[in-house]
């Protein structure tokens with residue numbers, strides 16, 4: 474049977490499944506993770522260890538129609554300045570709980586648009602962060618940079634503060650597509666931003682590009698990928714556009730009749746994927762590509778590639794702390810999410826408390842299933858010897874967890890001497906296969922297309 478027919482038969486073109494950037498996924502978080510428990514988890518971090526820090530800036534100059542991020546539009550600097558003050562207070566509270574000697578293996582500013590901050594605010598924020606914990610010697614400081622919202626003065630501050638990786642969003646370079654998704658960002662603006670970033674000594678570049686956009690055709694995605702390749706990014710994330718206008722109201726502006734079908738989405742992904750492969754990028758997990766020298770390629774080769782909220786990472790820290798409204802932290806004990814609304818977050822920080830509103834404390838089985846899913850998402854295979862040794866389980870218990878996967882995807886998943894493996898032709902099914910290892914009930918409405 475032709476692969477596409479097999480994929481269709483297994484439901485690829487109809488399924489809605491999580492992206493598995495966490496396990497369990499965020500819709501399963503409950504309100505039993507409190508600010509007090511969050512504080513205990515921070516205090517349990519070992520002295521002198523390395524952690525990661527994520528700082529969320531939920532403001533944008535404009536609200537692009539395609540974007541489902543939780544972010545607020547603002548024309549003035551004052552709400553942003555007030556928010557930076559809140560972040561500084563939150564960092565003070567964090568400092569009071571953090572054990573001594575902790576350093577940052579990764580620092581990431583995301584949003585929203587972190588480059589909306591004025592240079593003075595950036596300097597202030599970076600100073601407050603490094604007062605809590607300095608960067609580790611080989612640490613990585615990355616910032617999401619909006620090519621339309623960046624200038625020399627901001628880049629000078631970021632580079633002086635130690636930024637050594639920049640991340641830019643591209644979506645698609647086609648003018649017609651940009652118009653219907655409400656995000657105008659020409660190739661020239663993007664190229665100028667990249668040149669400016671490199672001129673400030675920041676040499677690692679990430680870029681995001683989308684497939685599945687309205688009016689996107691094979692010719693259009695080919696041209697966009699080629700233009701992106703001309704900028705020589707080190708890492709590319711090729712994400713599927715998730716059209717969920719019932720959740721992200723701005724997407725109602727996007728003509729749904731111009732969207733490609735699920736079968737066309739698969740073809741668009743394949744076209745872009747081949748272009749990256751032909752240009753000598755390594756394929757990283759389900760939707761990333763990286764140059765041979767990039768940290769993700771190195772991590773894939775040595776078995777340390779991991780999945781996190783930003784997709785894939787080579788960071789091996791056990792703790793990721795999220796600062797700012799709606800940020801999610803991950804500890805060996807579980808997940809904790811801050812109050813999603815900026816106003817609620819600010820109010821509680823001003824009262825001197827963390828703002829954790831929900832999360833999830835891991836059970837032993839969560840840890841096991843989470844690692845099995847992570848193995849599939851990172852390496853398209855599981856390794857029973859590692860699972861048995863790490864989690865102290867019996868081979869029989871492990872086999873029982875595989876059963877739903879082996880039953881549902883009998884012809885598509887390969888049983889190996891040390892686990893299971895997803896052959897290349899079945900990789901579009903990876904998120905669905907991960908779903909077969911997920912023990913939680915799923916409401917399809919909250920998830921995006923499997924392809």
Ligand code: SF4
Nearest residue numbers: 533536537540542585
């Ligand atoms: S794409 Fe970027 S600038 Fe546009 S709304 Fe989303 S976060 Fe803001």
